[in-house]
Amino acid sequence: MNQKFEQLKPYLENWAALQAALQLFGWDMETLAPEGAGKRTSLVFGVLSDRLREETLKPETKAIVRELLKDETLSDAERSIAKKIQKDIDDLELIPADEYRAFTELQSTATTIWAKAREEKNFDLFAPILEEILRYTRKFAGYKAKEGQALYDVLLEDFEKGFPMAVLDPFFDQLKETILPLLQKAKERADQIPDDFLFGHFDIDAQKEFNDYILDYLGFDRSRGVVAESAHPFTTNLHKDDVRITTHYYEELLTSAIFSSIHECGHALYEFDIADELSQTPAGGGASCGMHESQSRFFENMVGRSLSFWKPVYPKLQSLFPEQLKDVSCEKFVAAINKAVPSLVRTESDELTYCLHIMIRYELEKQLMDGSLAITDLPAAWDDLYEKYLGVRPANVAEGVLQDIHWSQGSIGYFPSYALGNAYGAQIAHRMAEDMDIDALLEQGNVSVITDWLHEHIHRFGAVYDARDLLMKVTGEDFNPKYYFEYLQRKFG
Amino acid sequence: MNQKFEQLKPYLENWAALQAALQLFGWDMETLAPEGAGKRTSLVFGVLSDRLREETLKPETKAIVRELLKDETLSDAERSIAKKIQKDIDDLELIPADEYRAFTELQSTATTIWAKAREEKNFDLFAPILEEILRYTRKFAGYKAKEGQALYDVLLEDFEKGFPMAVLDPFFDQLKETILPLLQKAKERADQIPDDFLFGHFDIDAQKEFNDYILDYLGFDRSRGVVAESAHPFTTNLHKDDVRITTHYYEELLTSAIFSSIHECGHALYEFDIADELSQTPAGGGASCGMHESQSRFFENMVGRSLSFWKPVYPKLQSLFPEQLKDVSCEKFVAAINKAVPSLVRTESDELTYCLHIMIRYELEKQLMDGSLAITDLPAAWDDLYEKYLGVRPANVAEGVLQDIHWSQGSIGYFPSYALGNAYGAQIAHRMAEDMDIDALLEQGNVSVITDWLHEHIHRFGAVYDARDLLMKVTGEDFNPKYYFEYLQRKFG
Numbered sequence: 001m002n003q004k005f006e007q008l009k010p011y012l013e014n015w016a017a018l019q020a021a022l023q024l025f026g027w028d029m030e031t032l033a034p035e036g037a038g039k040r041t042s043l044v045f046g047v048l049s050d051r052l053r054e055e056t057l058k059p060e061t062k063a064i065v066r067e068l069l070k071d072e073t074l075s076d077a078e079r080s081i082a083k084k085i086q087k088d089i090d091d092l093e094l095i096p097a098d099e100y101r102a103f104t105e106l107q108s109t110a111t112t113i114w115a116k117a118r119e120e121k122n123f124d125l126f127a128p129i130l131e132e133i134l135r136y137t138r139k140f141a142g143y144k145a146k147e148g149q150a151l152y153d154v155l156l157e158d159f160e161k162g163f164p165m166a167v168l169d170p171f172f173d174q175l176k177e178t179i180l181p182l183l184q185k186a187k188e189r190a191d192q193i194p195d196d197f198l199f200g201h202f203d204i205d206a207q208k209e210f211n212d213y214i215l216d217y218l219g220f221d222r223s224r225g226v227v228a229e230s231a232h233p234f235t236t237n238l239h240k241d242d243v244r245i246t247t248h249y250y251e252e253l254l255t256s257a258i259f260s261s262i263h264e265c266g267h268a269l270y271e272f273d274i275a276d277e278l279s280q281t282p283a284g285g286g287a288s289c290g291m292h293e294s295q296s297r298f299f300e301n302m303v304g305r306s307l308s309f310w311k312p313v314y315p316k317l318q319s320l321f322p323e324q325l326k327d328v329s330c331e332k333f334v335a336a337i338n339k340a341v342p343s344l345v346r347t348e349s350d351e352l353t354y355c356l357h358i359m360i361r362y363e364l365e366k367q368l369m370d371g372s373l374a375i376t377d378l379p380a381a382w383d384d385l386y387e388k389y390l391g392v393r394p395a396n397v398a399e400g401v402l403q404d405i406h407w408s409q410g411s412i413g414y415f416p417s418y419a420l421g422n423a424y425g426a427q428i429a430h431r432m433a434e435d436m437d438i439d440a441l442l443e444q445g446n447v448s449v450i451t452d453w454l455h456e457h458i459h460r461f462g463a464v465y466d467a468r469d470l471l472m473k474v475t476g477e478d479f480n481p482k483y484y485f486e487y488l489q490r491k492f493g
Numbered sequence: 494m495n496q497k498f499e500q501l502k503p504y505l506e507n508w509a510a511l512q513a514a515l516q517l518f519g520w521d522m523e524t525l526a527p528e529g530a531g532k533r534t535s536l537v538f539g540v541l542s543d544r545l546r547e548e549t550l551k552p553e554t555k556a557i558v559r560e561l562l563k564d565e566t567l568s569d570a571e572r573s574i575a576k577k578i579q580k581d582i583d584d585l586e587l588i589p590a591d592e593y594r595a596f597t598e599l600q601s602t603a604t605t606i607w608a609k610a611r612e613e614k615n616f617d618l619f620a621p622i623l624e625e626i627l628r629y630t631r632k633f634a635g636y637k638a639k640e641g642q643a644l645y646d647v648l649l650e651d652f653e654k655g656f657p658m659a660v661l662d663p664f665f666d667q668l669k670e671t672i673l674p675l676l677q678k679a680k681e682r683a684d685q686i687p688d689d690f691l692f693g694h695f696d697i698d699a700q701k702e703f704n705d706y707i708l709d710y711l712g713f714d715r716s717r718g719v720v721a722e723s724a725h726p727f728t729t730n731l732h733k734d735d736v737r738i739t740t741h742y743y744e745e746l747l748t749s750a751i752f753s754s755i756h757e758c759g760h761a762l763y764e765f766d767i768a769d770e771l772s773q774t775p776a777g778g779g780a781s782c783g784m785h786e787s788q789s790r791f792f793e794n795m796v797g798r799s800l801s802f803w804k805p806v807y808p809k810l811q812s813l814f815p816e817q818l819k820d821v822s823c824e825k826f827v828a829a830i831n832k833a834v835p836s837l838v839r840t841e842s843d844e845l846t847y848c849l850h851i852m853i854r855y856e857l858e859k860q861l862m863d864g865s866l867a868i869t870d871l872p873a874a875w876d877d878l879y880e881k882y883l884g885v886r887p888a889n890v891a892e893g894v895l896q897d898i899h900w901s902q903g904s905i906g907y908f909p910s911y912a913l914g915n916a917y918g919a920q921i922a923h924r925m926a927e928d929m930d931i932d933a934l935l936e937q938g939n940v941s942v943i944t945d946w947l948h949e950h951i952h953r954f955g956a957v958y959d960a961r962d963l964l965m966k967v968t969g970e971d972f973n974p975k976y977y978f979e980y981l982q983r984k985f986g
Binding site for chain 2: 013014016017020021024025028032033034035036037039040041043044046047048051221222223224225226228238239240241242279280
């Protein structure tokens with residue numbers, strides 16, 4: 001290690017500890033903590049965030065980082081860590097301490113209120129807190145905005161560097177142009193694809209057994225990982241040796257938990273595989289939200305909805321649900337899980353329509369941020385866009401505007417990453433296919449060649465490179481969504 | 494609130510946050526965290542403890558506390574908080590920072606190693622780490638010892654103020670004199686008390702249902718509480734609105750989980766009931782370990798093993814285990830759960846022999862601390878004392894010296910609190926009986942009158958008074974174990 005970089009060690013230790021504590025409280029609040037704990041625990045959350053802020057803004061930290069950024073001898077990893085701390089310093093210095101703290105406390109209570117509002121199908125419960133979140137988000141974006149920069153672009157760049165509206169608008173336009181005709185065809189075909197066997201009554205214990213099986217099959221490392229349940233499946237980690245995913249079981253749906261587990265496992269494999277020396281540093285996560293989604297969506301869709309993946313594992317599923325699946329061939333099952341039908345809920349939607357769900361959120365966020373849409377009009381605007389693009393209209397806010405946790409967490413500008421993740425994934429898979437026959441490996445049940453390749457080309461680098469740089473490094477090409485459009489054409493055309 | 498006391502607020506906020514984080518990591522490590530997380534998470538643990546130390550030793554903190562202790566206008570609660578912080582300052586100033594940190598990191602890995610050693614029935618795995626723990630414990634006690642004070646007395650006073658060996662030796666002698674003849678009689682009677690129906694095969698889901706039922710019955714507040722499972726049942730809390738207990742289910746034992754749940758519920762009721770303004774301060778826990786045990790043991794034994802308690806709840810148990818209990822009357826069941834038989838495992842032992850298990854640990858700790866017993870000789874010394882007092886000899890270290898988690902947590906000097914807790918409980922129950930007919934209330938299923946009394950007389954005070962002062966306040970008398978000896982005579986004579 002560079003000797004100058006060594007001076008960062010005390011800061012990095014504090015950073016890692018406070019970060020892990022915040023992650024653990026976040027995990028705990030969504031999986032286990034009692035409802036009544038909210039208020040007192042949010043104080044704890046606020047203090048810990050505050051301490052992290054304080055450490056980052058200490059004159060020593062700032063001086064060390066400033067010196068490091070002048071040093072030409074740093075490794076890529078060291079430089080990326082220093083740059084990330086510098087970005088934190090810049091961001092934090094723009095936000096007054098009391099506002100920063102109030103916002104972190106707000107975030108920790110907001111998810112609880114969102115969950116309650118969703119359960120009670122009552123948007124009014126959530127509206128005032130969303131108003132607050134938006135107010136802070138706009139204010140903070142305002143502090144950070146460069147001259148003439150739109151507030152929403154500030155958020156977008158934070159989640160996904162290099163993807164402002166100027167890049168995303170044409171991307172979503174092309175997506176729409178690709179998907180809408182394919183969806184028309186898919187709708188016409190839908191009647192001929194039976195999928196009634198995916199709905200009914202599916203014993204939860206048997207579902208759990210299959211989920212455990214499939215996680216082991218994909219290489220989820222139990223000695224460094226935890227699986228639990230929560231309302232909205234997610235992945236978090238304290239460090240690379242403690243990676244946690246959740247799923248949610250529905251008695252009446254066979255595949256919901258399966259695909260959410262495969263999805264979260266994709267995230268988890270990324271975190272497990274990050275280089276030892278990067279873990280517990282600011283470069284110890286994925287390259288970006290979108291790159292993280294590229295991994296989860298690659299496993300969920302390109303791997304998890306392919307015939308070749310299911311061939312070796314389908315008999316296990318059939319044996320757990322003999323009553324429902326005994327007369328369903330693997331081919332028939334795979335056709336059913338790939339059936340594209342317009343639906344209301346993003347996380348339950350098929351691969352083809354998924355990005356339309358994202359596009360709707362993108363459009364709404366743009367309007368919320370530029371002030372052209374009021375919170376009170378949000379539920380109706382949501383419903384209208386669903387009707388426009390998908391031809392379906394939510395019966396209530398739980399399956400409408402309250403379905404996602406993201407806004408309650410203050411994550412505005414995150415959704416586009418999901419769509420970008422699909423596109424990155426297709427671009428990466430195209431490059432991967434030059435090195436191996438993915439389908440043949442899956443048919444052999446040989447997933448590890450694929451995960452090893454991802455480890456080597458993507459995972460181990462953590463956040464040392466941003467998404468566009470990493471794409472360039474791996475595929476020799478800048479971001480290019482054509483691979484994704486071609487993939488959709490091939491699969492649904 | 495006193496204006497001067499107000500100055501402590503920033504310290505108390507940091508204290509509460511770091512403390513809650515440490516508690517949550519402790520809980521998580523024993524209930525959920527993956528095995529491989531140990532090393533990196535112990536670094537986190539170390540940093541957080543370090544920060545707590547740093548906050549406590551800040552010149553501002555010391556100056557404020559010093560001033561506060563001179564102030565005559567403080568309330569009892571404020572004074573107790575200031576005194577506790579002063580004690581922390583004194584203790585920490587005696588221990589070098591690097592040693593303190595090394596010890597907290599050691600503690601967090603030691604329980605994992607203990608669990609492994611216990612599982613593999615291999616004392617050699619645990620011996621080196623216990624040696625380390627003892628080395629630090631002796632060293633730290635040495636720093637704190639007043640002239641001529643025995644090291645073990647330093648530890649005892651830390652856990653239970655006012656109970657050095659000079660008080661405990663005669664207490665344990667009297668205990669021995671009381672219990673051994675009663676045990677002799679109990680042994681002679683044992684053959685006439687059938688209890689075969691407590692052993693066999695008991696469906697875990699049915700056990701869980703009864704445990705949930707009994708926790709609700711006792712008033713465990715689900716909106717502020719969590720129930721989980723761990724190898725060794727325990728209670729912890731992040732604050733008064735987040736109190737967590739664990740239990741451990743054994744398929745072959747009917748009552749193990751029941752009594753551990755009732756025991757931990759006794760601890761939990763204490764924590765739930767602490768005054769709002771004390772929670773998240775150093776006076777926001779129980780008065781002492783022993784006072785905490787007085788509550789858990791009171792519920793477990795005086796309440797939980799009484800005929801009057803079982804009369805209203807036994808039909809529920811019978812309905813869950815009809816095959817095993819259909820011909821067992823409530824009276825027969827209660828006789829069985831009160832059967833005194835010498836056994837190997839403390840947590841599974843009956844009420845009469847329980848304190849002999851404690852006495853054995855007390856004798857061994859005394860020898861370990863004064864250096865007259867080497868770690869290598871500990872397993873044999875343990876087995877010999879079991880043979881001497883209880884007439885039984887462990888077949889392996891898992892049911893012998895490795896059965897308790899305490900030493901791996903660095904808790905040496907804690908065990909006597911369990912015995913003291915029994916005695917406090919009897920003294921408190923004697924006073925309580927002046928205000929109500931405990932048996933009649935239990936027969937009516939009216940537990941809340943009892944818990945309300947405890948709230949009013951014990952729980953709400955938190956740690957404002959130490960155990961002896963609180964006993965004086967509640968019962969009008971200093972610690973007096975005669976109530977406990979009389980209780981044992983009455984019950985087992």
